[in-house]
Amino acid sequence: MADSKRMKTALVTGANRGIGFEIACQLARAGIKVLAGVRTNERALTAREAFAKASVAVDPVVLDIADAAGMPSVLADIERLHGAIGILVNNAAILIDEPGGFDASFFDMTDETLQRTWTTNVLGPAVTMRTLVPGMIERGYGRVVNISSIAGQLSSMSSGFPAYRVSKTALNALTRIAAAEAPGDVKINACSPGWVRTDMGGPCAERTPAQGAETAVWLAQLPASGPTGGFFHDKKPIDW
Numbered sequence: 001m002a003d004s005k006r007m008k009t010a011l012v013t014g015a016n017r018g019i020g021f022e023i024a025c026q027l028a029r030a031g032i033k034v035l036a037g038v039r040t041n042e043r044a045l046t047a048r049e050a051f052a053k054a055s056v057a058v059d060p061v062v063l064d065i066a067d068a069a070g071m072p073s074v075l076a077d078i079e080r081l082h083g084a085i086g087i088l089v090n091n092a093a094i095l096i097d098e099p100g101g102f103d104a105s106f107f108d109m110t111d112e113t114l115q116r117t118w119t120t121n122v123l124g125p126a127v128t129m130r131t132l133v134p135g136m137i138e139r140g141y142g143r144v145v146n147i148s149s150i151a152g153q154l155s156s157m158s159s160g161f162p163a164y165r166v167s168k169t170a171l172n173a174l175t176r177i178a179a180a181e182a183p184g185d186v187k188i189n190a191c192s193p194g195w196v197r198t199d200m201g202g203p204c205a206e207r208t209p210a211q212g213a214e215t216a217v218w219l220a221q222l223p224a225s226g227p228t229g230g231f232f233h234d235k236k237p238i239d240w
């Protein structure tokens with residue numbers, strides 16, 4: 001079992017800190033070969049030190065999720081160097097602190113905020129999936145986990161952080177669409193980590209990054225009988 005897990009290389013985007021760092025650590029501790037996507041060479045150096053300090057074997061790879069045009073060739077290089085990616089965790093995201101904070105109004109949202117948020121939170125995962133999932137389909141195995149948020153849930157949609165909400169709803173849609181097109185043992189799901197104490201979640205959040213990582217780590221290792229095209233919180237399906 002450990003050997004077959006080793007053959008499944010995982011890529012976690014935005015893994016130099018926060019929930020992504022924890023997802024990478026937990027997958028590595030589960031015996032999976034893990035690549036930590038980081039934005040720059042500098043981040044790769046500090047991430048390497050942080051993973052060593054956490055006593056996990058995780059290799060940082062430079063992958064700027066906001067560089068849609070450059071990513072396909074960067075991902076091809078990563079697969080050439082490290083092997084085919086069987087598990088993709090789209091974790092990297094931004095939440096631009098708009099005036100008004102959590103009460104920020106849609107009517108005050110700037111085009112720049114919406115465009116920047118869309119580029120990182122939607123276009124980025126769309127490109128990683130479009131680039132990597134065909135290989136998973138060809139090889140007959142793949143797990144994709146899109147880190148979404150209850151902020152993107154249409155069933156309880158409200159105001160506040162409009163650009164971020166729109167981006168997570170769109171990521172949920174991408175999850176459904178890609179899952180509908182991925183046959184066989186390729187499973188594509190989204191999850192909400194809950195409110196987590198990270199730079200994004202802030203110091204008052206109720207969960208540790210390790211707790212916030214748990215559902216994603218479970219989805220990344222689903223058996224062939226597991227679900228696809230779902231949205232999960234605490235390992236249970238939730239409304240879109």
Ligand SMILES: NC(=O)c1ccc[n+]([C@@H]2O[C@H](COP(=O)([O-])OP(=O)(O)OC[C@H]3O[C@@H](n4cnc5c(N)ncnc54)[C@H](OP(=O)(O)O)[C@@H]3O)[C@@H](O)[C@H]2O)c1
Nearest residue numbers: 014018019039064065066092093149195196198199200201
């Ligand atoms: N924290 C919460 O309460 C919460 C709640 C719901 C959902 N989420 C979701 O959980 C995920 C992780 O959030 P978090 O709280 O861990 O956030 P975080 O602490 O702000 O960390 C975000 C990570 O994404 C990376 N990133 C951002 N833009 C990138 C880019 N262009 N290329 C590569 N990496 C990039 C950051 O790298 P840099 O260090 O280079 O900036 C960082 O590693 C996100 O998808 C977020 O939306 C979080």
